Amino acid sequence: MKILSFNVNGIRAVVGKSFISDMQAQAPDVICLQETKATPEQVAAAVEPLTGYQVYANSAERKGYSGTAILTKIAPHSVTYDIGMSDHDAEGRVICAEFDHFYLVTVYVPNSGSELLRLGYRQTWDAAFLSYLQNLERQKPVVVCGDFNVAHQAIDLARPKENYNKAAGYMQEEIDGMNAFAAAGLLDTFRTMHPDQVKYSWWSYRAGAREKNVGWRIDYFLVSKVFLPQVKEAFILNDVFGSDHCPVGVVLA
Numbered sequence: 001m002k003i004l005s006f007n008v009n010g011i012r013a014v015v016g017k018s019f020i021s022d023m024q025a026q027a028p029d030v031i032c033l034q035e036t037k038a039t040p041e042q043v044a045a046a047v048e049p050l051t052g053y054q055v056y057a058n059s060a061e062r063k064g065y066s067g068t069a070i071l072t073k074i075a076p077h078s079v080t081y082d083i084g085m086s087d088h089d090a091e092g093r094v095i096c097a098e099f100d101h102f103y104l105v106t107v108y109v110p111n112s113g114s115e116l117l118r119l120g121y122r123q124t125w126d127a128a129f130l131s132y133l134q135n136l137e138r139q140k141p142v143v144v145c146g147d148f149n150v151a152h153q154a155i156d157l158a159r160p161k162e163n164y165n166k167a168a169g170y171m172q173e174e175i176d177g178m179n180a181f182a183a184a185g186l187l188d189t190f191r192t193m194h195p196d197q198v199k200y201s202w203w204s205y206r207a208g209a210r211e212k213n214v215g216w217r218i219d220y221f222l223v224s225k226v227f228l229p230q231v232k233e234a235f236i237l238n239d240v241f242g243s244d245h246c247p248v249g250v251v252l253a
Contacts, residue, residue, distance in 0.1 A: 001252045005145035007034040007245035011046045017242040020049045029073050032106035034147045036067035043069050058092040066091040068106050083132040088125055102227060103136045107146040112168035119173055126177030141227035147219050150174040156217040185225040189234035189250055199236045202245045219248045
C-alpha cells in the first residue's frame with residue numbers, strides 16, 4: 001500500500017495547478033490531505049477527476065480554514081472525524097480510517113502562529129492528540145501522517161540556530177511535543193529510515209526559499225513501533241509543486 005500525505009494549502013487552488021496529474025503519476029492507494037480550506041462537498045468536487053477514490057473530508061466551522069481529507073482506493077472498515085474533545089474539534093483537523101491491520105490518521109496540527117499566540121493551545125493539543133492516538137493503539141497499530149507544524153531536530157530545518165525558540169515550528173515546547181510522540185513509541189518513518197538525509201517538505205513563499213532549498217521538514221509519517229517492520233519505504237517528493245509544502249509518503253508491506 002502506497003500512502004501520500006500532502007498539505008495542499010487550499011484544495012481548490014492546487015487542483016488548478018498540476019495536482020491531478022501529479023497524483024495520477026504517483027498512483028497512491030491512499031492520499032491524505034491537510035489544509036484543504038473547503039467543505040466536504042467542495043473537496044469531493046475538486047478531486048472528482050481522480051477516479052477510483054472514495055473521498056472523506058473534515059472541515060472547520062470557520063469557512064476557508066484548516067480542513068483535512070482522505071482519498072482511498074481501498075475501502076476502510078470505518079471512518080471517524082475529530083478526536084472527541086470539544087476544545088479541539090472545531091477546526092476539522094483529524095480524520096481516522098480503519099483498515100485491516102492499522103488505523104490511518106491524518107492530522108493538521110495547529111500552528112503556534114507568527115506571534116506565538118497559540119503556543120499554549122498547541123501544547124494542550126499535542127497532549128490531547130497523543131492521548132487520542134494511544135487510545136487507538138489499544139485496538140490496532142497506528143499510522144499517523146500530516147503537517148505537524150514542527151521541525152523535530154536541527155537536521156530538519158535549514159537554519160536551526162536562527163529559529164530555535166524564536167519562530168513557530170521550532171520552539172522547545174513544540175519539540176517537546178514531538179519528543180512525547182517518540183517516547184510513546186510513535187516513530188518518525190523518514191528519519192528512522194534515512195537518519196542523515198537532509199530533505200525538507202515546506203518552504204516559505206518569501207525570498208525564493210524553495211529555489212534556495214531554505215526549508216523545513218514539518219510533514220511526517222509516524223507509526224506505532226510494532227508496525228515499523230511493515231514500512232518498506234519512506235520518502236519526500238520534492239519535485240511535486242503546487243503548494244508551499246510537498247508530498248511525503250510511505251510504502252507499506
